[in-house]
Amino acid sequence: MHYSQESLATLDSRFRAHLINSLSGFKSANLIGTQDSQGQTNLAIVSSVFHLGAHPPLVGMIIRPHSVARHTFENILETKVYTINQVNADIVSQAHQTSARYDKEESEFTMTGLTPETLADFKAPFVAQSHLKYAVQFREHQHLAINGTELVIGEIIDLHVKDGAIQEDGFIDLEALNTVTVSGLDSYHKTQIIERLPYAKKENYRD
Template sequence: MTKTLTFDEIMQLPSRYRANLINKVSGFKSANLIGTKSKSGQTNLAVFNSVVHIGANPPYLGFILRPTTVERHTYENIKETGVYTINQITTAIHKQAHQTSAKYEREISEFDAVGLAEHYYQDFHAPFVAESHIKIGLSFQEEQLIQCNNTRLVIGKIEHLILPESVILDDGDVILENLDTVAIAGLYNYYKPELLGKYEYMKP
């Protein structure tokens, strides 16, 4: 039996049920930790499943930030310092990564709270996650307010890309499955992806 829901019926669902359902039906997403540090030196770490490719020339990544009607330490630190890091989550740290979604007070560093180590590269202000196999340092470029629900698309330029050279193929492809990378579906579910095939650039 197939279940069919209209927009109005979706909006009438209990809020937590609706959140689980709509977050899950869009499928698997990348699993990342965003690291920031305030000007005063307070670090912050938060799990995000909304990091997206914006462009490669020049190299930009984006992520969706929920409405700023409450404190958003990640966003506030990015706007204050102009830099942040994106760190891919592995199976080894996925439980710790998920724990960063808890609402810690500003003066508590999620790095310390969940037992992950800060890693710094050169003079880049924002902390990387030492345990992550792909670490990306970005500088804030712009944000777009999405009017329909007051979320924001935050776009950053890749300043530093750190990953094992052994997983980069001759064509620039990256063997993610060799890096223990995980994916997220929904709000609480973590998965280990499996390569089904690699295909050529297609033409008509």
């Protein structure tokens, strides 16, 4: 099956959205918890959270400022903090439902039945049902003029992981946490480990 640049451009826009969203491969599934300066909470599922660096511990995500994630972006600029909460198999449908277009005064926590949790007085809500979650200090955003999106970068400042999932070398067993992955716009998947591979060196290749 082959699509040229011209055939991609003439696809029905919904078909193209599904198709192009599938191309990058499997994505992370995370809930972004925020609140405004009056304490009105918001929760939004985001599939574009990515690792940016370990030292300092930085995480990036792409937000469309005029999409349903607009309140998330506004709250981050207002309070400079947010939480990232991994989605597990038990909360997939509630997590997905946070992508509905609720009004600002309708908290997605209330509307979907997920439970806001305050940890260590942090000024953004965590998701009680998530097994891996962390507090993030907003560091900067970059406007990507090429398509009007925003790259939001934050520093991980406080990490909460369910007991037993962190292995001796620091690797976190996401399968022990039931963490899911997303493909396309709306498909949720469990995972099954194939293997962990050793650090790749020129001399140690086993074919």
